[in-house]
Amino acid sequence: MSGNHQHTPKRSSKDRVAGAAIALGFDIEIITMPASTRTAQDAAVACGCQVGQIVKSLIFERHDNQQLVLLLIAGHNQVDMDLAANVIGSALDRADAKKVRRETGFAIGGVSPIGHLCAMDVYIDPDLLEFEMVWAAAGAPNAVFSISPDRLIDGTNARLLKGKQ
Template identity: 70%
Template sequence: MAGKKSSKERVQDAIDALGLNSQVVTMPDSTRTAEDAAAACGCAVAQIVKSLIFERHDNHHLVLLLIAGNNRADLDLAAGVIGSTLDRADPKKVRAETGFAIGGVAPIGHLCEMEVYMDPDLLQFETVWAAAGAPNAVFKVEPQALAKAAGAKTLSLD
């Protein structure tokens, strides 16, 4: 398929289009886990943005949770904020609808629209690192700029 962009290229295009002033970086080793990503990026695990995709139970639409690398997604809290319980999304559905495979899901550059919610713990940092379309690709960004670019609501009861 000539002319088809890679997932990493799609993320870089989204970074540029959204004015995020960042570059996709390909690491020599996997950044699939938050711990691996933090080691590769030279940052705290809490500065890693985990992009977790779930499916709303009520309408089966995908929902993206951007969670600090040291936190676990609180699905009960999320359900209260979102208005639906969340189910684990099928990896094939994630790939078909977002264009990303599990392990490289970026917070931006999806092929589809979806609700996005961000862990407020990410907002305490000057910069965070997020997946960029492949298990070894990341980009560095200001968390407030990422939240705005992704259209993310804060995942908080406040």
């Protein structure tokens, strides 16, 4: 008699993103590119879009409680760390790659806005809202999907990363 040691195959990060998309009601197609889409510029060329339409999914760690935070930033922008700290309520550090992998299930370069192993607060760059469609990583350095920014906000419960008007 064998025990309960059946090994269930580990789901790939892309499969996890696909499953999360279905659970959120997203009608997306994950596209595997022939080349890496690790940088926003590479992704824009591969997707045939503007760099600003690329969603950079950047993981930071809060100073106050070490919780991870996901910032969805337009490909042509850098994170305004002072603005982010003001909106979020804590200074931020770029999260360590091992912690990102352990807690989210994604490796840097393939971090998706959806399908994380852990819950975290999500903030979105308002510049992404200027586009009808944006492109995000789908769990691997060469996998992407397109989605409307409004659907992305709804599915991730993202808050706008902007200062007081």
